[in-house]
Amino acid sequence: MTAERVADYRVRGPRTELTLGRVRELTREPEAIFWVFVFPILLAAILGVAFRSRPPDALPIAVVSGPQAAARMTVLAAGSDLKPVVLPAAEAQAALARGRVVLVVSASDPPSYTYDPTQPESRAARLAVDEALQRSAGRADAFTPKRAEVSEPGSRYVDFLVPGLLGMNLMGTGMWGIGFSLVVARNGNLLKRIIAAPARKSHVLAAQLTSRLIFLIPEAGALLLFAYFVLGVPLRGSLLLLIAVSLLGALAFSGLGLLTAARPRTIEGVSGVMNLVMVPMWIFSGIFFSTERFPDSMQPFVQALPLTALNDALRGVMLEGTALGPLLPEIAVLAAWGAISFLLALKWFRWQ
């Protein structure tokens, strides 16, 4: 750089300089770019492919070898629902125990079915096997129902997944993005040095939040654009409301990030606290599967988590077109987490 250009260097206000510093640090960190922008897209793409809509797998079953085996095989292999194999009795039992087949048809006449009724696949196999064998033995259907199969956008697994991933990403970057940099700055005496200079503490913390919100735009934007245009995930509600919910979520988790980073002096210390805060939400907040799978007795806890509120609100807006009114409870939960953790963080913050 030439001398004139150094001489021309323009110094902006403290808030801008502090925010710019954070933005520069992050944009110069290739790993951060990967985890923040690329990772959620990759995850959505991979999980989207893994759980893509396709005809259900044929259920593997075993037919124990015997005089009836050949006839039963013909009947059972006729439909597309079952994949029968003939095995000697002992091997059939072993295959069932290992989960390679979900049901065993015995050699006796009439046959008996061995299966695990707690497994949905076993139960489905029992129904299909029984129906096929009974029909071939001469049972007539009382009526023939029509079939309507669902595969429209908005009800696929990937549609469920994308809002969850967005919520998870907002949590992760909010907490790590703020927590990590503050602890590094505290550990290296930088926070102390900054407040030893005539910098306002409020400016330092505000710059952290501002830089988070700046990064929210490309971060949420990249995932949503990919989901919308490539995966065909719908946006049924208002875009403005989606942005507002994302913003609130980012702020709430920035508050939590600030709180978890308020005291620790080392990265090891803050990592422990971060995991303590985030792991329950990875499990309970409905990122990969619905929160309804948890028993009723746990629901008050599950629903009080900020990530549950954020995920529910994001899914509401994107998948169900929910308006602001019905989302107020979720918004209240997020706002409360953000405000309370921010205030506690200010109270407990360790500058030196």
Added chain:
Amino acid sequence: MSANAALRCSGLVKKYDDVVAVDGLDLEVQAGECFGMLGPNGAGKTTTVEIFEGLRTPDAGDVEVLGDRWRGDGLALRSRLGIQLQETKFPEKLQVIEVLALFRSFYPRGLEVGDALALVGLEEKARAQVRTLSGGQKQRLSLGCALVGEPELLFLDEPTTGLDPQSRRQTWEIVEALKARGRTVLLTTHYMEEAARLCDRVAVVDHGKVIALGTPRELIASLGAEHVIQFAVAEEHAAAIDADVLKGLPSVEDVARDGGSWRLTVREVHRAVPALLTALSERGAQPTELATHHATLEDVFMALTGRRLRDG
């Protein structure tokens, strides 16, 4: 107190749990002087400086900085100070000029960042990221950040600790340039050559108290002699030598044991050395080591405490 003291404190006390870091310390730094606090690690230098800097509150005592006291957020007072902490890790990915601009933005007035860069000799590194700097360059960046607000009073806490000799000299030159511009500087160090070279006055600090105060020349003169002879004898002859014998030698002012060797503070080397050699050979001992040097602040510290500065 004097009317143009830049800094003064009296009866300063600071305890951490059971440890008394500062134990009734009094100090007064005049405007325009470079004042050194010299002492071993753990002597209470950093705690004292951080109390001056408003980063710690004393348990007792009175502190006045540029005629003002620490209260509220202290931003107005802070903007008149330049503070360099013992160690600061600046963001690795920021460029030198960006770090300087960040610190400049905190001050209501001060230097152009380009001028600050020139002052600490980092023009060539303006666009280099912090992580690429050497230890000495990082230290100069730190100095630049303390200077960028054109402070009336500059605090330098161990500015050259851990630096190589060349970086140390570069730092000294920057501080000397500041002195020439009439800035008040308070620096702490455990390098006696640093204190001797930079400081107009030095307070020797040990166990949280000032144990000697004066110009480096005055402090050395207080030894009563300007030279130090250091010698050792083989272990089997060590018993033959004792302090009384050595004290009796001509021109010797003081005798101290320093581990396996002896230190004699003497007025005239040319009289003391022959007498010493004679005394040793009379007792059948040969020196295994013999050296003389001009007395330094290190010798002052040893005379006062019986310990070396670096040993703490």
